[in-house]
Amino acid sequence: MRKVLLLLLLCSLIVLGACSNDKVASGKDTKEESAGIQTIKTEDVQSNIGKDEWVIVDTRSNDAFNGWALDGVKRGGHIKGAMDFSADWLKVDADKKTQTNVLKAKGISAEKNVVLYDANGKDAKTVAEFLKENGYKNIYQYDVKEWAANQELALESYPNYQMLVPPTWVNDLISNKNSGNPYKLFEVSWGDEAEDYKAGHIPGAVHLNTDEVEEGPVWNRLKDKELEKFALKNGITTDTTVVLYGSDSMPAYRAAVILKYMGVKDVRVLNGGYTAWKNAGYQAETKENAKESVSAFGAEVPVNPxxxxxxxxxxxxxxxxxxxxxxxxxxxxxxxxxxxxxxxxxxxxxxxxxxxxxxxxxxxxxxxxxxxxxxxxxxxxxxxxxxxxxxxxxxxxxxxxxxxxxxxxxxxxxxxxxxxxxxxxxxxxxxxxxxxxxxxxxxxxx
Incomplete structure (x- = not known):
């Protein structure tokens, strides 16, 4: 009788082991499960990339997806083949239909196995809760720090991702944590009386009126000599790191392109504008900061005609x-x-x-x-x-x-x-x- 029981126990273990192996092979590693979200191993993420029934989703900030190494990852960028659906998008004051339409446009459907990855243990859970509310069932969670630690696994970054900066980078800059060239920080909008600037801006920012770089009736950039005078008045040289942002980012990009045309080597724009700064929880100030001039731009405008x-x-x-x-x-x-x-x-x-x-x-x-x-x-x-x-x-x-x-x-x-x-x-x-x-x-x- 004892031999029969041992034999039955051995068969049960073999069957369970086979089932477990089948589950891992399909990517369904359930060594942990929290609120219906299963964890998945690196090799299973890797083996399911590109399969029609699977979708890999980066839930981190847009800056991390673009290429910035944030939240302690060793390498920046996103897993090749991954889609993006940032947890930050769920904080936007938008109706639920707008957010679900984004999921649909990106092919992140409830019929697929959805792998959500992050690096802070929070973003993926936030998105997972939203997906479950919308009828998604096969949801998996992954820590991308494991992927980034393996140099053999590919991460994609945009070639010039540094041109778009996250709020953390700007905060480090004004806190003197970033070493490098002297910098200038501008909030850009149209008009001398900038109500948004007066209501609150990033500490140390100077207001830049777009009339300083363009003129009507065509609204082309100013003549080259006038642009050089603008640079001198605002303390900008070819070697100045210039960071631009606005409540509406469009004027900031307008100024950024003109500065690059002029010959400023390091022009950055805050990705997401002032809203990104506020959502990151950083402080603002209301005092008006004066412009500080320089005597020479350092090159003949334009350097990049x-x-x-x-x-x-x-x-x-x-x-x-x-x-x-x-x-x-x-x-x-x-x-x-x-x-x-x-x-x-x-x-x-x-x-x-x-x-x-x-x-x-x-x-x-x-x-x-x-x-x-x-x-x-x-x-x-x-x-x-x-x-x-x-x-x-x-x-x-x-x-x-x-x-x-x-x-x-x-x-x-x-x-x-x-x-x-x-x-x-x-x-x-x-x-x-x-x-x-x-x-x-x-x-x-x-």
Whole structure:
């Protein structure tokens, strides 16, 4: 009888072991389980990347996804093939439908096995709770620090991810924890009376009015000599690290592109703007900080003349269709000529031969290039969107909008992604439409 019992026990152990091995092979390692969230091993994450029934999701901040090594990871960037759905997006004051639409657009469906990874033990759980509320059942949690510690496992970062900085980096900068060149921190908006700046800004920030770098009626950048005077007045040299942000980030990107054109070597923009700073829990101040001047810029402006182009160059791009594309960064209704998009621009349409590169719902928004917390959208999604519209990144691309603001932001993103032969057509539709001899198209392109 004892032998029979031992035999039965041995068979049971073999069966259990086989079941356990099958579970691990499928990625379902349940050595820990908390509130219905199963943990998964590194080898199982690796083996399930790219499978139709699995989706790997980075739940960390957009900055970590882009390339910054945050929360103690040894290497920055995201797991190759991973999608992004940041826990920060659940803090945004948006309706539930907006957030679920993001899941749908990224292919993160309830029918799949969803692996959520983070580095702080919090982000993945936050997203997991949201998924469970929406009917997701097969949810797994993973600590990406294990992946980052293994040099043989690939992590992807954008080539120039440092151009977009997280709030932690800015905080370290103003706390004198970042060594390097002297820096200047600017909150950028239009107008001398900056209400947002007065209400509260990052400690040490100086207000920068966009009128200091551009002028009407075309709203092109100032002449080169005037731009040099602007730099001297604001204490900017070619070697100054310049950090820009705003309640609305668009003016900051406009100034950033002009500074790069001028020759400032290290230009950064706070990813997500002032909202990102506040959401990170950092302090603000209300006192007005004065500008501090310098006596020399350090180079003749412009150092990078091809970064911003004008009307003659835009015409050459349109004439050279084999190697160049003029990319329209306006809403679809502006592109097809249904509206002009501006109360001070009467003509409607587009430069003949330009290609629509997406933008947003109107002239003040860029939803097609931003996440719902206004950080930069996933680069692979941007590239896929452009590929669908026939925009080849191997060609020379010049971006334009109405007066240069939206296109400047997209140009900066393209730079972050490491694209080359890119520029801003400064005059945009405003300048092009002023001359009736410039060819114009309306309606949907054939």
């Amino acid at each position: 091809d970064y911003i182009i004008d009307l003659p160059e835009a015409k050459k791009i349109l004439a050279d269709k084999d190697d160049s594309i003029l990319v329209d960064i306006r809403s679809w209704d502006e592109y097809i000529g249904k509206i002009s998009g501006y109360d001070y621009i009467e003509p409607k349409g587009r430069p003949a031969g330009s290609i629509w590169g997406h933008a947003g719902s109107d002239s003040s928004n860029l939803e097609d290039f931003r996440n719902i917390d206004t950080t930069m959208r996933n680069g692979s999604e941007i590239m896929a969107m452009w590929e669908k519209d026939g925009i080849n990144p191997d060609k020379s691309l010049s971006f334009y909008c109405g007066t240069g603001w939206r296109a400047a932001e997209v140009l900066f993103y393209a730079d972050v992604l490491g694209m080359e032969n890119i520029s801003l057509y400064d005059g945009g539709w405003n300048e092009w439409s002023m001359d009736s001899s410039n060819p114009i198209e309306t309606g949907e392109p054939k």
